Amino acid sequence: MTKQTQTDDLMVRAESITKNFQLYANQSEKLKSTFMGNQSETNFWALRGLTFDVNVGDVVGIVGTNGSGKSTLLNILSGVIPQTSGSLELNGSIGVVAINEGLNWELTGRENIRIKQLMMGKSNKEITAAMPDIIEFSELGEFIDQPVKDYSNGMRAKLGFSIVTHNNPDILIIDEALSVGDSNFSQKALGKIKEFIKEGKTIFFVSHDLNQVREFTNKVMWIQYGEMRDFGPTKKVADEYEKFVQDLDHMSEEKRDHYVEDQKHLQRIFTLEQLQDRLVRAGLPLDRARAIVTVRSFEGFSAFALYTALAIILGLMAIVIYFYLAKEQRL
Numbered sequence: 001m002t003k004q005t006q007t008d009d010l011m012v013r014a015e016s017i018t019k020n021f022q023l024y025a026n027q028s029e030k031l032k033s034t035f036m037g038n039q040s041e042t043n044f045w046a047l048r049g050l051t052f053d054v055n056v057g058d059v060v061g062i063v064g065t066n067g068s069g070k071s072t073l074l075n076i077l078s079g080v081i082p083q084t085s086g087s088l089e090l091n092g093s094i095g096v097v098a099i100n101e102g103l104n105w106e107l108t109g110r111e112n113i114r115i116k117q118l119m120m121g122k123s124n125k126e127i128t129a130a131m132p133d134i135i136e137f138s139e140l141g142e143f144i145d146q147p148v149k150d151y152s153n154g155m156r157a158k159l160g161f162s163i164v165t166h167n168n169p170d171i172l173i174i175d176e177a178l179s180v181g182d183s184n185f186s187q188k189a190l191g192k193i194k195e196f197i198k199e200g201k202t203i204f205f206v207s208h209d210l211n212q213v214r215e216f217t218n219k220v221m222w223i224q225y226g227e228m229r230d231f232g233p234t235k236k237v238a239d240e241y242e243k244f245v246q247d248l249d250h251m252s253e254e255k256r257d258h259y260v261e262d263q264k265h266l267q268r269i270f271t272l273e274q275l276q277d278r279l280v281r282a283g284l285p286l287d288r289a290r291a292i293v294t295v296r297s298f299e300g301f302s303a304f305a306l307y308t309a310l311a312i313i314l315g316l317m318a319i320v321i322y323f324y325l326a327k328e329q330r331l
């Protein structure tokens with residue numbers, strides 16, 4: 001899904017990233033759609049062609065009202081889910097700090113630390129050496145040997161934050177996680193992030209707290225209903241977004257509902273052909289635009305492929321059993 005290239009300053013380059021989700025009312029609709037291929041009725045485009053460059057040392061705040069696609073973008077950047085189309089280049093390792101991100105709830109805090117470190121390619125010796133620091137930063141004390149399922153949300157956030165930041169990633173993704181945990185820990189976590197900023201790390205920071213975004217970021221990406229409304233210097237874009245939110249708040253409930261409904265409708269009827277036309281109108285040669293909108297992964301398709309593969313395997317097994325039984329009878 002991700003190409004690794006190296007240029008001097010460029011840390012992340014995204015070109016026309018889209019994400020399609022299939023929305024099913026129930027299980028039978030899902031099966032029908034998978035086998036009949038009538039996906040157009042269930043389409044929902046959470047991202048509709050995001051293009052941006054982020055440089056080494058950029059601290060990017062991502063804003064947008066609920067459901068605008070912020071977490072979807074972060075999940076694509078961190079490799080948790082694939083984009084439907086579009087290309088993504090990353091020039092460094094990624095660490096994600098999010099509520100409950102990637103912790104195994106059956107294991108203890110200590111075991112989670114060990115596993116995460118092993119996944120980062122650390123040796124047992126390195127892990128043992130780093131363990132006391134991680135535990136101390138997490139402030140979990142004796143709870144470190146309790147299963148994570150017995151933790152509060154705040155405790156999980158502390159553990160997740162400590163593990164990820166001690167892994168020292170080149171690109172840090174922070175999704176709302178700082179709002180959990182007590183205020184002492186939030187301050188400590190913000191201090192750690194300030195250290196990362198000073199070190200020139202690249203950071204993506206999703207928060208509904210615009211003051212925090214204004215304080216910590218040098219750029220803001222405003223995503224609204226899956227489209228990039230603006231991406232630029234923090235003050236400019238944060239001011240624009242604040243005005244948009246105020247305008248929404250001042251609308252009557254009926255007008256606001258209509259507006260949101262219209263936008264969601266556009267997310268349902270969006271097509272990759274539309275995106276291709278937009279790219280061509282922006283001056284891209286047709287064959288290049290066509291290559292960019294090529295589907296890389298499609299939920300419905302993968303399910304279809306899985307069912308087809310299963311059907312073939314079952315068919316082959318039936319043939320083998322048939323010939324085996326036929327042979328047995330002949331003997």
Ligand SMILES: Nc1ncnc2c1ncn2[C@@H]1O[C@H](COP(=O)(O)OP(=O)(O)OP(=O)(O)O)[C@@H](O)[C@H]1O
Binds near residue numbers: 022044071072073
């Ligand atoms: N797995 C999924 N299946 C179907 N739809 C999804 C899925 N994940 C997200 N969506 C939809 O995609 C849209 C974008 O969701 P996303 O979580 O990225 O928004 P967000 O900006 O992070 O929202 P919030 O601020 O509320 O956290 C929403 O309409 C959501 O319902």
